[in-house]
Amino acid sequence: METVTDKTNISCKLGILSRPDGSAILSEGNTTVIAGIYGPVEVKLQKLLIDKASVECHYRPKSGLPGVEDRLYESIIRNICETSFYASLHPRTAILVTIQELQNSGQLISCAINAACLACLNAGIDMKFMFSAVTCYMNFEDDLYLHCASGKETKAMFVFVFDSTEKRIIASHTKGSFTKEQFEEAVELSKEGCEDRFTYYKKVLES
Amino acid sequence: MSVRKTIISNCEKKFLLKNLAEWTRLDGRAFDEFRPVKINFGKDWGSCHVSLGKTSVLAQVSCEIQQPKSSRPSEGVLNLNIELNPLAAPHFEAGRQSDLSVQLNRLLEKCLKDSKALDLESLCIKMNEKVWAIRVDINVLNYEGNILDCASIAALAALAHFRRPDVTSDGEEFIIHNVQQRDPIPMVIHHYPVCITYSVFNGGEFIIADPTLLEEEVADAFMSIGLNAYKELCGLHLGGKAELSPDLILSTASKAANRAGLIVQQIKECIEKDTQQRLLRQKQSFSILDITNDSVSGDIEALLDPWTASEKKHKKKTKKEKEHSNMVDTKIEIDKPTNGVELTKIGEGTVALVPIEEKDGTAIWEVSDSDDDDNDEVVVIEVPKPVVNLLDVNTDSEEEAVTILNADEKTKKKKKQKQKK
Numbered sequence: 256m257e258t259v260t261d262k263t264n265i266s267c268k269l270g271i272l273s274r275p276d277g278s279a280i281l282s283e284g285n286t287t288v289i290a291g292i293y294g295p296v297e298v299k300l301q302k303l304l305i306d307k308a309s310v311e312c313h314y315r316p317k318s319g320l321p322g323v324e325d326r327l328y329e330s331i332i333r334n335i336c337e338t339s340f341y342a343s344l345h346p347r348t349a350i351l352v353t354i355q356e357l358q359n360s361g362q363l364i365s366c367a368i369n370a371a372c373l374a375c376l377n378a379g380i381d382m383k384f385m386f387s388a389v390t391c392y393m394n395f396e397d398d399l400y401l402h403c404a405s406g407k408e409t410k411a412m413f414v415f416v417f418d419s420t421e422k423r424i425i426a427s428h429t430k431g432s433f434t435k436e437q438f439e440e441a442v443e444l445s446k447e448g449c450e451d452r453f454t455y456y457k458k459v460l461e462s
Numbered sequence: 463m464s465v466r467k468t469i470i471s472n473c474e475k476k477f478l479l480k481n482l483a484e485w486t487r488l489d490g491r492a493f494d495e496f497r498p499v500k501i502n503f504g505k506d507w508g509s510c511h512v513s514l515g516k517t518s519v520l521a522q523v524s525c526e527i528q529q530p531k532s533s534r535p536s537e538g539v540l541n542l543n544i545e546l547n548p549l550a551a552p553h554f555e556a557g558r559q560s561d562l563s564v565q566l567n568r569l570l571e572k573c574l575k576d577s578k579a580l581d582l583e584s585l586c587i588k589m590n591e592k593v594w595a596i597r598v599d600i601n602v603l604n605y606e607g608n609i610l611d612c613a614s615i616a617a618l619a620a621l622a623h624f625r626r627p628d629v630t631s632d633g634e635e636f637i638i639h640n641v642q643q644r645d646p647i648p649m650v651i652h653h654y655p656v657c658i659t660y661s662v663f664n665g666g667e668f669i670i671a672d673p674t675l676l677e678e679e680v681a682d683a684f685m686s687i688g689l690n691a692y693k694e695l696c697g698l699h700l701g702g703k704a705e706l707s708p709d710l711i712l713s714t715a716s717k718a719a720n721r722a723g724l725i726v727q728q729i730k731e732c733i734e735k736d737t738q739q740r741l742l743r744q745k746q747s748f749s750i751l752d753i754t755n756d757s758v759s760g761d762i763e764a765l766l767d768p769w770t771a772s773e774k775k776h777k778k779k780t781k782k783e784k785e786h787s788n789m790v791d792t793k794i795e796i797d798k799p800t801n802g803v804e805l806t807k808i809g810e811g812t813v814a815l816v817p818i819e820e821k822d823g824t825a826i827w828e829v830s831d832s833d834d835d836d837n838d839e840v841v842v843i844e845v846p847k848p849v850v851n852l853l854d855v856n857t858d859s860e861e862e863a864v865t866i867l868n869a870d871e872k873t874k875k876k877k878k879q880k881q882k883k
Binding site for chain 1 (some may be wrong): 465466504505506509511516518520522523524545547548549550551552556557597599601603604605606
């Protein structure tokens, strides 16, 4: 499969690991993550759900032990996956989503979410819709933009995750302070960004 | 993880052993052939991705200042940590130590830490008070056998690549300078030890280098040899159950020594290349193309290779003994344009392959010049310098076929390499 690069500065390759059922490496700018999916597989007894598959997510930082922030990423990604999967098709099973950070230069979480979606597509997990995450930054002059040089101070940061069918927000994560109008503006801007991502997904899958 | 480990079935096991008895491996490699190693560096200092065939690991070195151990007040601290990421195999559990991870950690420590590869005294800032603690995190990304070799290469390359920030002291205060203020300082590495792993089958009858996942599972034992570029032993471990003679261990270790030299050379070359890129300010994050391996089709090709080879073997079996030398001749002629080898007949059923040209770095395979003709075992030694290659051809037709098979494979590989170029 070819590596596809886009105007949004994303590049991606699917099926790069031989062990997982589906895998993807994705870089947005300089931020790079690898995502892998196993599933549906046998489930641990304490996590068994009789009516649907249980979704487990693991996020590994590049160095050190996973901290509180990494646990937060895990729970965000798990929630997104739970909403998008047709989990009821595979009761008493587990779907394991693992994300490994390779390089962090900002917008790591949206990169991880997008990689998870592409890995799911590669694994052939039944999904209700695709999802894509966009990180939106607001600087101290109250300007909103989608790309940010790493290490630059920002007033606020928004991460929105949209579904591919109706472009609804399925997850959002914010940092910093902002007004309601600014929030809505950020949603609109991110929605445009996510359209690009979905066309990019299609391009990746077709290649 | 919730998933139990996949069990190797008896038929898989038998198939593998049968193949070994015919001197073939499932992926078409020779017994002492290693999978190709790829080393890539990330944007950060000390960040390194290494793949050994399909096994891949990510290593990241980090540092912090801490108090030294009271027993070693003037030495820094080196910590190695292998993390068996659930990405690598479904039965790996995140954040939990397993027998495998403890063993790998210990073997790696033995090879890198206990051999004093890193100069720990240079990491001291103030005796008894402040030293640098270096931590190497190794995340296994894909488990296709032989994590140890891959991890040891990654850890060593990451350590060699890493640079710590400079620290100055005015007696009272310590100032850690950032990259803009002062150039970061590379590690002081005395020697470069790497682990080379071999799998042992049938109590030492077959010893194969760089085992894959299946080979690792089926093997009776594994032998892991830590060696540096000066061919000094930095650790030796024999795990599992196999009674090996000391001679066998020695001969395997000498084979591994050559391999270690090549690996260390590769690491140094990769670091040199990375430094050049940084000087030109071209360094980007991990390039996806560099990291990712070739598609699955390459894999299938390799798997099919032994089959086509064995078809030919059957044809050859029907031919008469006399034709044998002619056949080898034709094989050599295919070889000639690629590396210029000469064939000389030494005696009854024995031929010598003499390379004419000097070869740089690439391995030449020397088949054992053992004295006893009845010995069925063919020891293949990897030699970096050009050597006389002796093909020990037995009068036994089975054995003869085997030799051809190996030669056949080699020519194919050489051809492939040439095509790639």
